[in-house]
Amino acid sequence: MTITISLRLKSTHLTVDDFELALGRRASFCWGPGDHRFSPDGEHMAGFRENSFAIFDLFQGGGVSLADALEKALRELSDHRNLFRQLEELGDNAEVSIDFGRVLDAGGTLSPQLIGELNRLGLGLRFASHAQDLSNASGSDDRSVNTDATRSFLRAIVNAEHASDGVLDVCVKYRGDRSVYDERSWLREERVGMDGVADPGFGSGPVSYSDVDWLCVPAVSRWSADSSGYASRFQALVTACADIPGAIISGNEVMFFPAFVKESCE
Incomplete structure (x- = not known):
């Protein structure tokens, strides 16, 4: 035992x-x-x-x-x-x-x-008998990563940032890692590759899509002093990801699970 x-x-x-x-x-x-x-x-x-x-x-x-x-x-x-x-x-x-x-x-x-x-x-x-593992987040199973949906979601972030000339916060949970990394995206279109994000990935990188458990873009920024600009970028992201499989929209955030496919956002 x-x-x-x-x-x-x-x-x-x-x-x-x-x-x-x-x-x-x-x-x-x-x-x-x-x-x-x-x-x-x-x-x-x-x-x-x-x-x-x-x-x-x-x-x-x-x-x-x-x-x-x-x-x-x-x-x-x-x-x-x-x-x-x-x-x-x-x-x-x-x-x-x-x-x-x-x-x-x-x-x-x-x-x-x-x-x-x-x-x-x-x-x-x-x-804690059979305590719940902090790493056991949704989407952490061994299903194949939906790379097309992942690229679409990252490009939606890029486009939303261009809409109001700023960056979005991106929280990243990697497979096999219990921590959640709270970073600024720093994404550019040319960094969104076929199998991963070139360096820097999400403030640090490079990042392989297969290593990502989930991504979250919160509605409220920890870093940005321009709350109205951030809100504009977040709303642009909500609009852009409405038909992206694996994107789940709520009032608090947009979550994305690379290996979790939904027919539509709620």
Whole structure:
């Protein structure tokens, strides 16, 4: 039985950079204040994040007891008590998350000593049996990428930007990556190729269409100070993508799933 253990940090005072500097490692998944809000299944939600959040993977494997797996993870965290206590004093949150599947049904237990060690470090404990994977967004299966629809959607972005001489925000979710990248598009017609976007792709690149899980253009920009100009570009995109398979329009955003084909937008 596979056991997955991770560290989850949430704060309205410290940044993800603060977390990573203190722990000496990169987060496996994160967001920061001002990032667009997305649900775990990939749906864009209105508004922006107000806090920092990061997940650090600690252990994944089988053939060991829950107690042994947690003890190994806590040894790795034992030198970072000051960070966890700081978060606790600020009213923020630090916890160890255990996805144990059915391991407890097989007799897995946690001793009072391990619970005491968690408390000593200033860590909470979260159980998540078969927890929902943050990377499990819509459109992330193995179906073939609709390259024609992808090119049409990207060209619609280019044309919408030309309509009012500016850029649109593009949030990108890549396959196999739990993070959502919030960038400016910087697209040009000549960069939209047969199989991908030349460098730069969406603020960074190049990007292969087969690597894209989904794209989102939000109705409200994080970057642009010209709200009326951005709104004009967004409306031009809505009009242009009305017949593009895989484009889903709502009041908050235009979503596009390269491998997900719909007959028409709603």
